[in-house]
Amino acid sequence: MSEETSQENNISPFGLARSTVKEQPLTKEELDKYTRYFNATLYICLGMIYLKKDPLLRSPEGLTTSHLKSRLLGHFGSAPGQSFTYLHFNRLIKKLNLDAFFISGPGHGAPGIISHAYLEGSYTEAYPEVTQDSKGLQRLFHQFSFPGGMGSHATPEVPGSLHEGGELGYSISHAFGTVFDRPDLIALTMVGDGESETGPLATAWHGNKFLNPVTDGAVLPVLHLNGYKINNPTVLARVSHEELEMLFRGYGWTPYFVEGSDLDSMHQAMAATLERCVTEIKAYQKQARDSGKPFRPRWPMIVLRSPKGWTGPSEVGGHHLEGFWRAHQVPMTDVATSDEHLKQLEAWMRSYKPDELFDAEGRLVEDLRALAPEGDRRMSSNPVTNGGNPVKPLDLPKWQDYALQVDPGVTLESGMTNFAKWLRDVVAGNMTNFRLFGPDETESNKLGEVYKAGKKVWLADTIEYDEDGGNLSPTGRVMEMLSEHTVEGWLEGYILAGGHGLLNSYEPFIHIIDSMVGQHCKWIEKCNQVEWRKKISSLNILLTSTVWRQDHNGFTHQDPGFLDVLTNKSPEVVRIYLPPDGNTMLSTMDHCFKSKNYVNCIVYDKQPHLQFLNKEEAMTHCAKGLGIWEWASTYPDEEPDIVMCGIGDVVTAEALAATALLKENLPGIKIRFVNVVDLFRLVSHQDHPHGLTDKEFDSIFTRDKPVIVNFHSYPWLVHRLTYRRNGSRNIHVRGYREKGNIDTPLELAIKNKADRFSLAMEAIDQMPNLNNRASAVREKLRDEQIRAVAYSFENGIDVPHLKDWNWASRNAGIQQKGEAADKKPAPAGAEARSTGS
């Protein structure tokens, strides 16, 4: 399909290079140097896997078992192909002064990358004790895959890495995220052919429809047809050349093939192909930038087919090694017990001629050192891989200027729609370092206002209809593709490189990326322990279209359990906020956008809801993270008879309404109303930096009074957070449980006993010393509940969470915040009377 395509269908990775590009740019001398540099990296790879002593095999007795590590760990299989690619890109970086970095998709095979970081000096700069000599080499070997040392992936300890690859599938989406708004950057991205079978990777190729050649950099993917996974051939290595080419052209790329094992011809092919690709990238960028007309180039990508375990022995013990899955991990595992294999290993290592590669001190010889770029141009040292240079804080408009005017308990507004106005101006004020991400839900989530500052990025085809409210633009600031994996990967890459952003998603479907977010938590947790790692902007996840308002979407759209997944992650990293209303939500988002190295999860529904706090109150409340709402309590200066608590928006409104019901029907009861915004306040300060001490906790929740908690998510999470608290056995939590019907919001709440009536009844049940009116009140509440259900049925399912059902009169029962709270408590058991407030 390309003018130069002449390959037959050949899936063997062996032989002379077969390549789309035919130039041979390297001199004989260069060929020799590249082979030697390649050998140096491969020698180091083997050293990392096998040796604990005599790193350059210079002892007179040769390689003996006493030089071997007692446990052999690490992956060799994909290291040669990765090193080879890295090596040849170095040539171009030097030649064209490129700004580039390397993403190691396969992860395993990190030795192929670490060896470069070491030879280029970056590793020594990060870890001065790993010197550029035999001693340093030995240290490097020793600490690889050793407890307390470095992992067998491109972990945060590896200079130049921003992608670990422990869990596969995110290399391409990370790469795109990294180059957004960095027009000069090239992400050289090695994609494993195993990784390429994952769903997230398979769709990430479509990122090219969202990349603007004027304002963004470029991703240069190298699909590594290494041939095998752990124990199976890979799918893409076992389809015809024609299918492979069509697949990537279909994805919108221009594939260039480099296939074979013969070193000299492969060097020529890879050098020529990379140069062709970079030339094309630069030409597309120039065309778009000169004309000011962004378009969607068919960006180049490379398919590198090389043998797994390339340059290793072709056979060991009668079994294939090079070019087979047996080379995946440690290529020869029995060298400590098989003298024959130990000799074979030694011969293999010596085949790289270490004595010609390293000088007497053990340092890479000078003519080879000259092959690597210098300073920040080294891919192992590009500042973008360490949070940029440095992270530029967001220029945030004052959220208070966007606060809702609140008539407490009466104002009915969508705090989300209001937040969208602030977010619009966040976008407008940070047009090169903030983006909004989402899987086609931004409008549905009522954030469409942001389009006024930045439309949706779209480089695919457009039609005339799009003018009718399509909000598409090549230069937008909103990134939407129906793949949670892709938008999350983009966002992760974007902030890893120093940007800021927000992912908005329907609450239930965020589970799709549980595992990605978990891996990002681990990355950050680990970075916190690596001295030279700079802090980056937090990963901000806004969950909306929440469980309590999945009216007609029903059961499949109900799952608030992402919080449970997050809660298990490191307390140094995770933060969970459940603002009860619009102003607390604004304050929370402002806080999150300013924070670093966290994963912030904010849960707030998009529908119109009652508003409670004005901006000053919201600020104070959010600063404390939780607090007693005196205006909603009765006799706030007294020890309460019962504590009512809301954690979340809808559930807080219901808990407030329950409080009003109690107050109206059982005046004299001392009710304390508590709201929690910052979920980790509940946990002990020993377990999370936001946790309260027991004393603080008791001062709010008491040690011994019943606490009725209405919680946004599955109820058990609150118990998990509070099981050690003094009053834990008095805490009664309502929340969502899996049932499985289509419900009105009211029915759903009732089914979960999270509605105002159930909560009030529960409160009555928990105060056994109430006067004898209590049981009558309980029955009255039950009747009202039944009437409410009837009302909701009569009105179809269009009842905005009982908003208009008698709320106003209920609300009258709640102290207006401006007024003084009633200071004179009646005894808990006293006859009910009207408060008159």
Next chain:
Amino acid sequence: MSEETSQENNISPFGLARSTVKEQPLTKEELDKYTRYFNATLYICLGMIYLKKDPLLRSPEGLTTSHLKSRLLGHFGSAPGQSFTYLHFNRLIKKLNLDAFFISGPGHGAPGIISHAYLEGSYTEAYPEVTQDSKGLQRLFHQFSFPGGMGSHATPEVPGSLHEGGELGYSISHAFGTVFDRPDLIALTMVGDGESETGPLATAWHGNKFLNPVTDGAVLPVLHLNGYKINNPTVLARVSHEELEMLFRGYGWTPYFVEGSDLDSMHQAMAATLERCVTEIKAYQKQARDSGKPFRPRWPMIVLRSPKGWTGPSEVGGHHLEGFWRAHQVPMTDVATSDEHLKQLEAWMRSYKPDELFDAEGRLVEDLRALAPEGDRRMSSNPVTNGGNPVKPLDLPKWQDYALQVDPGVTLESGMTNFAKWLRDVVAGNMTNFRLFGPDETESNKLGEVYKAGKKVWLADTIEYDEDGGNLSPTGRVMEMLSEHTVEGWLEGYILAGGHGLLNSYEPFIHIIDSMVGQHCKWIEKCNQVEWRKKISSLNILLTSTVWRQDHNGFTHQDPGFLDVLTNKSPEVVRIYLPPDGNTMLSTMDHCFKSKNYVNCIVYDKQPHLQFLNKEEAMTHCAKGLGIWEWASTYPDEEPDIVMCGIGDVVTAEALAATALLKENLPGIKIRFVNVVDLFRLVSHQDHPHGLTDKEFDSIFTRDKPVIVNFHSYPWLVHRLTYRRNGSRNIHVRGYREKGNIDTPLELAIKNKADRFSLAMEAIDQMPNLNNRASAVREKLRDEQIRAVAYSFENGIDVPHLKDWNWASRNAGIQQKGEAADKKPAPAGAEARSTGS
């Protein structure tokens, strides 16, 4: 690329049909009938969204607001394309007597499917009150998207559905799973172009490399280029025709295009194209079956480009509707308030000419009824969509015949390797209704033995190297692709259709499919409430390569939190088992394979571990789900001083060793040892059918004695399960917490205080009334712990969980099971003495 390709690049969905296949098989009379049947379904779609009364618009005043539902819900956008496809496949089913069913990938747009199920009579068979007349029609309309009625997706309530589509991305993998081992079945699979952007869907196309044309059925995908998601164009609808064609050829399919909006020509094109596809499918199958040589056909698939909201008004209120995203959900939302739009809606509905479609009673007119297939041939009634006909139970070999010979606490074996032998024979005995699934980890998980009964299915290319232990075969029984999404989707489809299976996965990466498993739980939960739904085989998930043995893979490979995700799901559905050793594991798997309608999660590590129970004991223990191990306890007839408890394999071994340490060092202490296999035994019987009553719980764990629990997963889950128990405040749980280093198994355990020494020290701390030797013992244990760490460092990280570290002598401290336990307790505070046992 096809001989018939003649399309220009045209992304407009409008106009005369443009199609790859040019035949025009329909007579004029047929054309008329198909249009009318199509109209009937679309009329019903609108009725479901809009009407609560006068379902056929027969009242003299016409459509008035009083006929409208008070809340308008539902999705119209993709319904016409889906109905159209369904309709034309009906023709082929009748003509060729096909065994087929329909998967509605988009989910939303279910009215398009439900209307067919109703018109074919299946709906009435399932819900007799929804009769084939005006009254039934009105019921159908009313209960759509109404509380207690049916959802707006292809939910379990919909006859003929086995795929809900609430969460998008799994239509193709479900389809493949369904047709495995069902050679005559065709899964007509409508793939939404929104859905096609998801990762899981993007890789699921590769399923064609795993489908055997001899023994499996066929998947016929219809990619519906409906053009829009909620608010955005779809990627695949906005790339060139050439790219689209190459993409699917690259995926290994033969795409046939049907594009346009003109009804007559579209009918012809779709009829001809579907017929071509089925003819090709049958020809490929015949070729493979006649020759006995399975191969990989380039299976046909269809790209259907039709306008979103096809046949709807082209404009409403000055905005595009048909062919635009505004048709996604309810096409006109303001009909209750806009008289103009109400009139427009009426005109639209009448444009389908309901009076010519339905007779006086409101039943579909006879000549149209004749278009649908009958009985089980109706896609809405195919038994495969309801668990097969019926689910054939597995023929299981007696697991006891495979039990390990156990010298308790001494035998060191991999229970997984042993299980693999039984599993091999499970495979061998059920060659057409059991498959093993996994993402390239089956061998790594030590289950490779199964290849002797059934190799890995592989229809892609092979090379000579594969003979060297590749274990590939077109007729295998093991399904491996490096996509957890795909293998999970296959397994779900396989069991939904009546098969049985097991997914094996590394524990940490199962989070990748949190959300899929959650959706399956919801499906089953809902099916339990739908009377006519048959029970299907449980979804069995075996997690191994667990957190405690992620030696060199390190931090990214540590996450046992899938259990937390499952625990939130319906107690009617989820089951979690943590067998402590090989025989309990066998017994557990046997139980799971026999169960129905559950999601069973079994956690068991693959490494060699100490064995404890013989087959009889294992059977008894598993039947109880938890129990006191008297042989490991001291003074088992007495009320204990302390309860030691293990939940999981490695952690139970450590808890046992801790018990031995205590026994040896503080003889006279009354220690009760408990092991829990069935996690939900811990929870109240009110919350889960497996839960113990408080009385039962107390009889094992006591009400007031300290309980030291060593738990496999994050420790808080145990607290979440037991917070209501009487002794909850005495329960001290050790488990995994996120730290972030590479550790030896020993260090990892120590860091989490889950090792034998820490546990023993914790036990001492929890018994404040111990005699004055206790503090000396505590120090001694601390010393031993330090020595153990030193030992582990000296020996690299190759310490199989301290197996060989002084275990033998420790073990002597545990009562041998054959011996009588010491009956005479010393008082808890008595002077330490040697037991001499």
